[in-house]
Amino acid sequence: MEDTLSPCNPALGAGYHENNLMEAPEEEEDIDLMNDETFGGDIDEDFDWEEQHEKLSEVIEVGDKVLYGRPSRGSEYQNNYASQEEFMEQSIRQLVVEDEEIDDPAILNVSKNCPIPKKCQNLDDLFGPSSPPALLDTEHLVSPTSRNIWGSPVKEAYMPPTVNNLQTLFEFAKAASGTSHAKGAPGRTLEELEQQIVPGSKGHAMTAEDLERHLRGEGQKPPPLPEPHLHHPPPGFLPGSHGPRNQTPQRMPPGYGPPYMPMMEGRRSPLGPGPYPPRAGEGPPGPTPPGPIPPHLLNGNRMTTPPIGIPRPMLRGPPPPHSPYNSPGPRQSPHGGPFGPPHGSPYGPPPPGSYPPPHSSPGGPRPPHPMGHSDPRRGRGRGHFRGHSRGGYMNMDVREGYSEGHDPNKYDQIHHQGNRDHRRDYQDNRREYDRRRYYHYNPDEDRKRSVDAYAGLMTQKEKDWIIKIQLIQLQTENPYLDDFYYTTYTLKKKAEERLKRQQNGALDDKDSELNLIIPAMAKLETKPYKPAQFEGSLGRLTTSSVHNPRQIIDVRSDNKPHSEEGEPKNVSKELRRSRQLLMEIENGYNLLLDVDDIEKKILALPEEARKPLFEDRKNMLTDLYKYLLCPGNNDHFLSIMSIRKGRKLVARVLPLLEKSKAENMVQLLLRNMAYLIKKDQGDEGLMCLHDSVIRVIDTCDLQRLVEFATELKESRQNQSKTTAVAIQNKFGSSLVCTLLHRGEVLHANTSPLDMDNQLESLWCQFVHEFAGILAVVPTESLVHPKQHHASITEHFDRLLNKKLIAVIEDKVKLFTEPERAA
C-alpha cells in the first residue's frame, strides 16, 4: 500500500535508476538552477525574447493575411484553441527553410506556409499504424507539387485545383507533369464547376475558423444532440464520445476521428454550414459559398477521392484505416440511420444545382457523398434504410438540394458547426427513415423499379476508389518495359490522330506533339528528396517518414563497362580474347540501350526534369566513346570493327556522338581503311557503317575533310594506295565519293577568299592523287559507290586539268552516274 503511494514504485515500473534519481540529494545548493546553462549563456543583454516573439507573431499574422486575405487565424483563434501547439506549428512553419519540392505528404504541413488544420491532430492517427500508408502511394500519381494529403481544404484552395472528377484528375495529372494540357486545365474546370454549382458564389475559401466564427457570431445554439461532437475536445475524437443518440454503429477506427476533422475543416468551407445555397433561411448563406470547393465535392458524387494526382490527395474523408488494399472501410449496420447525421459530416458539398445527382434522387437517398472513405461507411449505414427510398420515387424533400453526399459530410460539419445543419440533417434523415418505412409497405412495386431501388448501393465514391486502385496498379515508370505493345500502340494512334489533325488545319501542332510523345501516365521525376530543414533549431530535426526515410548510406552503382582487356597469355588466349571482345561489345550495346532509354524518358518529361537526364546521357555517350575508341589503342577499335556486331554498334553510336568525337571516329576508320577493307573482302559488312559515316562527312569542314583525305593517302609502308584499295570496295568507294562531293560543296559554298590556302592545296593534292589512282586502276575492279554525286565532275573540272580529266573520264562516270542495273 505504502508503495503505491510513493512516486516511484517498482511495481509500477519505476526502475531503480529512477529511484536513484529521486533520492539523489538535493543539497547542491551551489548549483544555481537559473544559470546560464538553463537559459543560454551568450545571449545578448539586448535580446528580448518577448520582443522577438511579438515580432514573430506579427509575421505570422501578416503571413496569414497575405495568404488568406483575412486576419490571421492565429490572432483570433489563439483563444479558441486550447492547444498552443498549433500556434507553435505555425511559427515553425515560418522558420522552415523552404524547399521547393517537398513531396512527402507526411511532412508537407510543416514545410509549407499553409495552415495546418486547426484541430489538433492526434499525430498517432496520422502517422501511426492505422494511418493510411497506401493512400500515399497515390502521391506518385500527383504532380511534384502534390500537397499534403491531410491538408485542410484551405490549403487546397491555393493548390493546383483539385479536380472534381476522375477524368479531370487524370487530365490534371498529365497537365501537372507539364506535358499535356487537357481540355480542362484543372483550374479552369474547378472554377467552372464552382460557377455552375453556386452561381455567383464568392470565390473565397472559408475555413473552418471562419465558419466557426460565423457560428459563434450567429450565436446559434446547436441542438443538444450534436453538442458533444461539436465541442469535443480537439485532441482525439473517439466515436465513443458521441452523444447519446449516437448509437451509430458508425464506429470509426480511431484513426478516423482526428484526421478526418482537420480535413473536413477546410473542406467544410465550401460545403459550409449550408451546403445547399438554396436553403432558405436555413443558415447563414454566408458561410455557404463554396469557394474553392474541393472539386470532388462539387461533382455530384462522381469523384470520390481524387485518385489521381489530386494534389491534395486523397483524403476527402478520414483516411481509410487500412491500405487501399482493403475495401473501403467497415460498414456500419443500418441502425445508425437517423442518427447518422451526427456522424455524417454535415459537410456535404452542395450538389450543384446543375448537377443532376447521379442517382437521380436529389434528395432522397443520400448516398455518402464522395467524402472520405469513411463516408461510404457512414453513408452505408444511412444508405441501408434509405435503400428503398432510392430510385425514381424518391421524392425528395424539396429542400433537397441535398445531394447524396450531403450526409457523410455532415459528420464533419457537426463538429464544426453543426447546429443548423445538424438539425436539418437530422430532420432529413428522419424523414428519410420514415420514408423508408413507408416504402416497406409497398412491396410490390415494379420489379423493374425495385431493381433500381437497390441501385446505387455502391456509391460513386466507392467506385472511384476502386478505379483509383486500378489506376495505381497501372502506373509505371517505364511503360516500354511494362507493356511495350500497348505503349507503342497508343503512340501510334496518337500519331495518326495528330496527322489527321494536321491535315485538317494544324494549329496546335506544338501541343499535340507533346501529347504524342508522352506516355499516358504522368511520371514524376522528383529531385532527390531533401528532407526539410528547420532554421534556428537545435540540431537536425527528423522529418523522415515512411515514404522518405532518411538516407543512411549513399549507394550508387556505376556500371562502367569493362574496358581494359587483360591479355592472359595462355593457350586459349585467342578464344578468351574473342569472347572478351564479344562481351565488350555487349557492354557497349548496354550503354547504347541506356542512352536510348534516357532519350525516351526525356521525351516524356517536363522541361525541368529533363536536365539531369541530359547530363546522364552525355556522360554515357562519353563513356561509350571512350570505351570504343580506347584512345591510344587502335587495336581495340579494330578488333571491334572486325566483328559484325561491333560494326553495327559503331554505326549506331556514331550518329549519337557529338561532332568532334564522331569525326575522330571516322578519321580512325579511314586511317585503317585498308586494313578494314582487307578484312571485309567478300561480304560488304562495312556497308552498315555507310550511312552514319556519310552523315559525318557531309557535315565536316574543310580542315576535317583534308584530314580525312590525308588518312586515305597511303602510308608509305603500304604497297597499294589506300585509296586504290578503297575504291575497289563499295564502302570505300562510297566514302571517297562522298569525300569528293563534300569537297565540291565546300568549294562551291566558300568564296576563294575564305578558303584556307594551305588546306586548299592539300585538298587539291588529294584530288590529283585520286585522279591519278583512278587512271591506274582498271575499270573492272572499280566498284560503284552507293550514292553517286554528279558534283564530282564539276569538282574535277575545277581542280584538275583537262588532260587528266579526259583520261579518267570514263571511270569518273562510275562515281557520278547512278549504277546501271547490270
Added chain:
Amino acid sequence: MNYLPGTASLVEEIDKKLLVVLRDGRTLIGYLRSIDQFANLVLHRTIERIHVGKKYGDIPRGIFVVRGENVVLLGEIDLENENNPQLEEVPIDDILEMQREEQIQKQQEEERKKKSMLERGLQPHSELHDDLF
C-alpha cells in the same frame, strides 16, 4: 474504360444483371451491386442456374458475396433475350437429380479411364483439371 483505355473494369458492370461462372462450375445470375479491388462481387437477387444437357433449373439464392479469386468469368445478361433461351427450364428437384446423375456418370467414366491407364502401365490422368471441376 473511362479512365484508361484498353482496360476493363467491373465498375461499369455495377447494377447490371450478370452471369458469373465460378471455379467450381457453378453459374450464378444476379445483379452486381458492389465490388472491390480484388473483384469480390456482391450479387443481388442471385439465382444459381444448373445446366444439364439442354435443361436447366434455377435455385434462388438471394445475396451472394463471391470471393474474387473464384470467379472464372462473368458477362452481362441480355435482358431482351434472356426470356427465350433455347433451353428448357425444369423444376429444381429434377435438375438436381439430373445433375447428380451426370456426376455419377462422369465419375464412372473417370474410373474406367483410370483403370485402363493402369492396365497399360501408365499413370492415371494427373490432376490437371481446371480448378475444381
